[in-house]
Amino acid sequence: MFLRSLKVHKDHIDKVKLAVKRNGYPRQKDLAEDLFFSLATVNNFLNGKPVDNGNFKEICRRLALDWQAIADLDDASDQPDSPEEQELLAPDFYVERVPYESQCYQAILKPGALIRIKAPQQMGKTTLLEKVLSKVRGQGYQTLTLSFELADSTVLCNLRQFSRWFCASSAQSLGLPNKLDEFWDDIFGCNSNSTDYFQNYLLAEIKSPLVLALDNVDLVFEHPTIADDFCRLLRGWYDIARRGDRNSTIWKKLRLVVVHSTEIYSGLDINRSPLGGIGLIIELSEFSQQQVQDLAQRHGLDWKIAEVEQLMTMVGGNPYLVQLAVHHIKNQDITLEQLLLSSPTEAGIYSDHLRRHLKNLQQNPELAAAFSTVVTANHWVQIESEQAFKLNSMGLVNLQDNEVMPRCNLYRQYFRDRLKKESP
Missing domain, CATH: 1.10.10 (Arc Repressor Mutant, subunit A)
Incomplete structure (x- = not known):
């Protein structure tokens, strides 16, 4: 499950407000400037309103707060919270990502498939994933989505802890009891134990093909010692399904979808590609001019090519930036002319x-x-x-x-x- 947004539990609002001053921020504005967030984001956090998952955790880190201890997880949702995010998935507003959807769907039908969906942040990777998973569920496939945003720092700093979390979380998402103690023997190493757990327990328990979708895998890439072993694990599973031996049949049930941001590359050695050379690679491009015009018209905006070109000159075809602009213009929060003037400023909608x-x-x-x-x-x-x-x-x-x-x-x-x- 991927929680798009989180909010502070009402019982902890006073605690987080005290943490602001305790950490040397006299005003909310000072914290916002230090984090490079808008004042509205910090204000929403401090008043128990939903904020982006990543922003929530970043504020908690800056204030030395345990995000899991203060988050209202009972009221958290894996559904889009903002109007813009809701519209991204709404059937009336969704713009099909041609040809990526059909490529993913065709590939995922193949036994033992592995698909990598990659692009910078906010390019629509998770939205595309959800569309593809929805379609294969209609074909009788079982799906399991695991977001590494749900893994805390203690999980991501130790390979054994990470591997056990990965296996236990997968079982939990499938509605199966945790049987790690029955299948785990440290003498065999983490990848061998994880493989045994999936092969002889999880995959053995389910009858239909399973799509295991791993979202925000870039968070794992930030930890090279874990990433190297985890990528070897995924490569190993991909290879087992193709060997033609007695274990191949059960691994053919599994389809892997790995979703990650390419922005992590800014801090990595570009000569090392963690999952290079395997599976189908889907690298999302920006919206075309026709797709932007289609999106605007779906929102009831009578835009001609001239308006589309004006917006795209400013923000390109980035799906998130385009969607955000169309949402605000449709709701008459701002005109296109005003948006073009304010966009590159701290007061603009893209701050x-x-x-x-x-x-x-x-x-x-x-x-x-x-x-x-x-x-x-x-x-x-x-x-x-x-x-x-x-x-x-x-x-x-x-x-x-x-x-x-x-x-x-x-x-x-x-x-x-x-x-x-x-x-x-």
């Missing part, structure tokens, strides 16, 4: 999105310097290949041969000012 990228760049000065060069130029520029790869993986630039350019004017205008101020 949280932009601050997240700014924070990531500030943690990598060489990458920030390279992007500063890109946004201050008015033409395609050539930078070091490693920096170009990482900026493209973050969704900040378009890559053409050996040259890059900002993906949209939103990034050019916002970061041109911010990164210039940061430079010595």
Whole structure:
């Protein structure tokens, strides 16, 4: 289960407000600026209103709070909470991701399949996953979605703890009792034990094909010692189904879908690809002009190509940025002209999105310097290949041969000012 948003339990609201001052933040605004979040996000957190899952955990880390201890998990939902997220999945508003949906569906029907869905954050990976899983459930497949956002720091720092959490969580999601003690023997190592648990227990218990969807796997990639072994485990399962030996039959029941953000690459060695070379790779692209116009018309906006081009010049075809704009314009919160003027500012609707990228760049000065060069130029520029790869993986630039350019004017205008101020 993937919890898109979390909120502070009403019994802990006073506790989190005290934690703000205890950690040296006189005002909510100071905490927001330190985190590069909007004031509205921090205010919602402190008043028990839903905020994005990742933002919730980041605020808790900054305030030295245990997120699981203060979150209202009984009222948490794996359904979209914001109007924009609800519209992303609503049948009347959903824009089909051609050809990705059909490619995923065709691949997932093959015994022992492995699919990797990757893209920068907020490009629609989880939405695509949910659409595909919904379709295969209609074909009698059993599905299990496990998000690594639900794994706390103690799980992600120890391979044995991680492996046992992975197995136990899978059993729990399938409605099966925890039998780790019956199948776990430390002499055989974590991957061998995990394989035994799935082969001789979980897969043996179910009769229909099982789609195991792993979301937010980039969080595992942040921990190389765990990631290397876990990726070897997934590779091993993929290979067993193809061997043709006595164990292959039961592993043919399993279909793996691995979903991860490419933004993690900004902090990794680009010469190492954790799951390179196996399975079907789906790398989501941005919306086309036709898809943006289709989305606007589904929302009742009588947009011609001129309006579509105006919006896409500012935000490109990023599904989240486009959806957010259409939502606010449809609800008459803002006109297209006003949105275009305010977008690259701290008061604009994209402030949280932009601050997240700014924070990531500030943690990598060489990458920030390279992007500063890109946004201050008015033409395609050539930078070091490693920096170009990482900026493209973050969704900040378009890559053409050996040259890059900002993906949209939103990034050019916002970061041109911010990164210039940061430079010595």
